[in-house]
Amino acid sequence: MKSGYYFYTLSLLTCLASSLPAEDVYNANTDAWKRATPQASNGYAPAKVDCPSARPSIRVASGLSDQETSWLEKRKANTFTPMRELLTRLNITGFDAGKYMDDHRDNTTALPNVAIAFSGGGYRAMTNGAGGLAAFDSRTPNSTNTGQIGGLLQASTYISGLSGGGWLVGSIYTNNFTSVQNILNQGKDGDLWQLGNSILEGPKTGGIQLLSTVQYYENLYDTAISKQDAGFDFNVSLTDYWGRALAFQLVNATEGGPAYTFSSIQDDPDFKNANAPMPILVADERAPGDKLISLNTTVFEFNPWEMGSFDPTLYGFAPVKHIGSNFTGGSLPDNEPCIAGFDNVGFVMGTSSSLFNQIILNLDTVTGVPDIVKNALKGVLNGIGSDNNDIADYTPNPFYHFNNRSNPSAQTKRLTLVDGGEDLQNLPLNPLIQPVRAVDVIFAVDSSGDTLPPLTSAQNWPNGTALVATYERSTNASMQNGTAFPSIPDQNTFVNLGLNNRPTFFGCDASNLTGPAPLIVYLPNSPYVYNSNTSTYQMDYNNTERNAMIQNGYDIVTQGNGTRDSQWPTCVGCAILSRSFNRTGTTVPDVCQQCFKKYCWDGTVNSTTPAPYFPQMILQAVKVTSGVDRFIPNILSVAFAAAVSGFLMI
Numbered sequence: 001m002k003s004g005y006y007f008y009t010l011s012l013l014t015c016l017a018s019s020l021p022a023e024d025v026y027n028a029n030t031d032a033w034k035r036a037t038p039q040a041s042n043g044y045a046p047a048k049v050d051c052p053s054a055r056p057s058i059r060v061a062s063g064l065s066d067q068e069t070s071w072l073e074k075r076k077a078n079t080f081t082p083m084r085e086l087l088t089r090l091n092i093t094g095f096d097a098g099k100y101m102d103d104h105r106d107n108t109t110a111l112p113n114v115a116i117a118f119s120g121g122g123y124r125a126m127t128n129g130a131g132g133l134a135a136f137d138s139r140t141p142n143s144t145n146t147g148q149i150g151g152l153l154q155a156s157t158y159i160s161g162l163s164g165g166g167w168l169v170g171s172i173y174t175n176n177f178t179s180v181q182n183i184l185n186q187g188k189d190g191d192l193w194q195l196g197n198s199i200l201e202g203p204k205t206g207g208i209q210l211l212s213t214v215q216y217y218e219n220l221y222d223t224a225i226s227k228q229d230a231g232f233d234f235n236v237s238l239t240d241y242w243g244r245a246l247a248f249q250l251v252n253a254t255e256g257g258p259a260y261t262f263s264s265i266q267d268d269p270d271f272k273n274a275n276a277p278m279p280i281l282v283a284d285e286r287a288p289g290d291k292l293i294s295l296n297t298t299v300f301e302f303n304p305w306e307m308g309s310f311d312p313t314l315y316g317f318a319p320v321k322h323i324g325s326n327f328t329g330g331s332l333p334d335n336e337p338c339i340a341g342f343d344n345v346g347f348v349m350g351t352s353s354s355l356f357n358q359i360i361l362n363l364d365t366v367t368g369v370p371d372i373v374k375n376a377l378k379g380v381l382n383g384i385g386s387d388n389n390d391i392a393d394y395t396p397n398p399f400y401h402f403n404n405r406s407n408p409s410a411q412t413k414r415l416t417l418v419d420g421g422e423d424l425q426n427l428p429l430n431p432l433i434q435p436v437r438a439v440d441v442i443f444a445v446d447s448s449g450d451t452l453p454p455l456t457s458a459q460n461w462p463n464g465t466a467l468v469a470t471y472e473r474s475t476n477a478s479m480q481n482g483t484a485f486p487s488i489p490d491q492n493t494f495v496n497l498g499l500n501n502r503p504t505f506f507g508c509d510a511s512n513l514t515g516p517a518p519l520i521v522y523l524p525n526s527p528y529v530y531n532s533n534t535s536t537y538q539m540d541y542n543n544t545e546r547n548a549m550i551q552n553g554y555d556i557v558t559q560g561n562g563t564r565d566s567q568w569p570t571c572v573g574c575a576i577l578s579r580s581f582n583r584t585g586t587t588v589p590d591v592c593q594q595c596f597k598k599y600c601w602d603g604t605v606n607s608t609t610p611a612p613y614f615p616q617m618i619l620q621a622v623k624v625t626s627g628v629d630r631f632i633p634n635i636l637s638v639a640f641a642a643a644v645s646g647f648l649m650i
């Protein structure tokens with residue numbers, strides 16, 4: 001299998017000038033505590049705050065955080081009723097789901113522990129994933145009808161996202177756990193997910209956004225520079241600009257909410273009361289100049305309380321609210337101030353998707369970008385080098401002198417993270433396979449663009465590469481650190497057996513695993529009603545196409561609301577219950593045996609070179625063409641794709 005080598009060719013920055021006038025930092029109001037909130041005290045710029053009574057410190061990753069542990073108590077209780085309703089509705093003939101749930105009510109560890117994962121893949125992954133999320137969400141109208149699986153979200157404990165999948169998860173959580181349906185209901189006048197307004201041009205004017213393209217760039221610049229000028233030697237990277245730009249599309253607040261922090265999710269009433277699953281975003285560690293391979297990359301997670309890694313290399317977590325402080329050897333010396341506001345939501349989402357940083361370098365396709373902005377970006381690149389334009393800079397490294405024995409960046413004050421898919425593990429599974437989290441089943445929506453163009457195959461469909469990468473890593477003695485993963489066949493087998501064209505379960509037989517591992521419900525992007533294999537680098541979608549992508553995603557996870565297989569909802573129920581059946585010694589109902597026979601990969605391998613993959617539309621295609629041209633020509637994606645060469649599958 002190919003490793004993830006990335007070759008970037010950047011060419012587009014030519015303009016030059018010099019001095020950068022200091023701008024006043026943007027001051028956000030801090031009185032709105034209603035959702036992921038503008039909790040940073042100085043807008044985008046991280047700032048000194050009063051230290052909490054227990055001084056922040058780095059902890060060893062030998063278990064869950066105390067916060068997660070106590071939150072889980074509440075979450076387990078809150079998933080009971082939605083799970084009972086869902087399993088009762090899923091028509092598991094010959095099995096009394098309500099009674100089963102009630103019988104184990106006092107012992108929640110016996111009951112299923114469900115997680116959902118959304119892969120990377122740019123806006124393709126965000127919109128395809130959004131369709132899946134809408135189908136899982138009981139708040140979506142009709143999602144709890146016969147043939148559907150709404151309520152799975154409400155029954156879940158964890159939800160992870162990476163890169164484009166991280167935009168989806170991050171956007172939902174920074175907006176008060178809103179629903180996909182709510183976002184769509186805003187129509188063309190809404191401020192969120194208006195993907196026809198290219199991220200290079202900035203938002204449309206109107207609504208809460210009142211900026212012209214020039215003002216938009218000035219705003220990106222001012223906020224980024226405010227971090228640089230905050231007085232603590234923070235390094236601004238392209239990810240600061242990229243994250244700020246993303247926030248304009250993903251955060252429902254004036255100017256993309258420069259003061260909204262990822263850690264503020266911990267105070268969001270819905271999340272705090274465990275009315276929503278725990279969100280996790282994933283990124284990879286990569287030192288400047290290094291190449292990533294899945295076998296030895298340290299995988300980072302960001303959750304509402306912490307950032308860090310369970311991997312044996314780092315094996316530690318920092319309180320995400322206070323990153324930016326000068327931790328040394330796991331503690332914050334008495335003479336060092338507590339910093340807050342470093343964990344801006346856009347910056348965290350931008351880190352997970354930093355492969356797209358270079359979008360922001362395509363400035364020559366946009367008129368009106370002030371020279372000062374071009375120069376600032378040029379300056380950033382001069383500092384770190386074009387080959388490292390995808391880096392997100394987390395100086396000061398919270399893990400400085402922490403775990404010196406194996407932490408790859410223990411000796412450096414700079415911690416650099418990149419796009420979570422760069423190690424080929426394009427599904428954010430690492431946090432979900434940690435034994436301490438005891439996840440039973442992962443619904444993995446894979447929108448990766450693996451298949452290669454153009455003559456031999458249709459491009460941008462998944463072919464199992466993400467699962468293969470996680471599987472291979474789990475067999476590596478020095479990296480797996482107690483994690484196990486179901487056996488996964490090679491990509492040729494995926495294509496030959498059609499495992500990338502319909503849902504497939506991996507790891508059904510819990511006795512055939514190298515350790516406790518969840519069952520994987522693999523939900524690969526495939527064409528139900530729309531050819532959803534759009535380019536990873538297509539950076540604008542009109543709302544018709546966006547909605548078609550979302551609808552297709554909905555049909556992928558429901559198999560067209562059971563049209564492709566009327567037994568599918570039952571099989572979803574069986575997948576949820578499988579590990580729980582083992583734990584409680586319950587006889588597997590006949591219908592579930594049928595489901596497992598139908599959907600479990602049985603170990604068959606066919607590694608011969610497959611025929612070219614051109615999937616057929618599974619249901620009746622929806623119409624997106626209107627005769628009207630795209631209202632913004634897609635020069636951007638062309639320019640962007642041209643600026644990037646090499647191996648790209650995210």
Ligand SMILES: *[C@@H]1O[C@H](CO)[C@@H](O)[C@H](O)[C@H]1NC(C)=O
Pocket residue numbers: 034035176270
């Ligand atoms: C957040 O969502 C909850 C419902 O889940 C709602 O009661 C509350 O008003 C919302 N808050 C804001 C600020 O929109």
Ligand SMILES: *[C@@H]1O[C@H](CO)[C@@H](O)[C@H](O)[C@H]1NC(C)=O
Pocket residue numbers: 091093146591
């Ligand atoms: C429930 O499943 C049984 C087969 O086990 C099937 O005969 C019946 O039609 C299904 N009911 C619904 C409402 O889908």
Ligand SMILES: *[C@@H]1O[C@H](CO)[C@@H](O)[C@H](O)[C@H]1NC(C)=O
Pocket residue numbers: 107109110583584
């Ligand atoms: C709870 O359920 C688990 C799994 O079924 C079982 O191992 C454990 O003994 C049960 N605990 C109690 C207190 O019943």
Ligand SMILES: *[C@@H]1O[C@H](CO)[C@@H](O)[C@H](O)[C@H]1NC(C)=O
Pocket residue numbers: 141142
């Ligand atoms: C929900 O289902 C009803 C009845 O089938 C249908 O009329 C309605 O359009 C559906 N609503 C949505 C939002 O799909």
Ligand SMILES: *[C@@H]1O[C@H](CO)[C@@H](O)[C@H](O)[C@H]1NC(C)=O
Pocket residue numbers: 175178182183186192252
């Ligand atoms: C965005 O914020 C506005 C104003 O606070 C609110 O009315 C709207 O419902 C929000 N949109 C979503 C999708 O949550």
Ligand SMILES: *[C@@H]1O[C@H](CO)[C@@H](O)[C@H](O)[C@H]1NC(C)=O
Pocket residue numbers: 231232233324325326336337339396
């Ligand atoms: C951390 O220490 C460096 C000196 O090593 C100093 O320049 C910087 O301002 C400090 N940062 C914070 C947040 O205190």
Ligand SMILES: *[C@@H]1O[C@H](CO)[C@@H](O)[C@H](O)[C@H]1NC(C)=O
Pocket residue numbers: 290291293296297298408
């Ligand atoms: C991972 O392995 C590759 C190839 O052996 C090596 O170049 C790279 O430095 C290693 N990375 C880390 C973080 O150990």
Ligand SMILES: *[C@@H]1O[C@H](CO)[C@@H](O)[C@H](O)[C@H]1NC(C)=O
Pocket residue numbers: 311312313315406481482
């Ligand atoms: C995981 O890695 C850490 C740090 O290297 C080590 O202390 C721990 O024992 C490992 N855990 C397992 C289960 O191997």
Ligand SMILES: *[C@@H]1O[C@H](CO)[C@@H](O)[C@H](O)[C@H]1NC(C)=O
Pocket residue numbers: 002449450451452463465491492495610648649
């Ligand atoms: C699967 O995807 C990988 C990554 O793009 C590619 O190298 C490989 O050729 C693909 N294999 C098949 C059978 O599609």
Ligand SMILES: *[C@@H]1O[C@H](CO)[C@@H](O)[C@H](O)[C@H]1NC(C)=O
Pocket residue numbers: 141142143551554555560561563619
């Ligand atoms: C499935 O149901 C959803 C929600 O009602 C709807 O949007 C979608 O079009 C339906 N799909 C099919 C194939 O009927």
Ligand SMILES: *[C@@H]1O[C@H](CO)[C@@H](O)[C@H](O)[C@H]1NC(C)=O
Pocket residue numbers: 486487507512513601602603
């Ligand atoms: C069972 O385990 C063996 C050994 O790890 C593996 O080769 C095989 O593919 C597994 N079977 C299934 C169905 O996962």
Ligand SMILES: *[C@@H]1O[C@H](CO)[C@@H](O)[C@H](O)[C@H]1NC(C)=O
Pocket residue numbers: 542544545624625626627628629630631
């Ligand atoms: C929206 O985009 C699709 C796909 O590119 C295109 O076919 C359609 O004509 C566009 N619609 C409008 C109104 O621009």
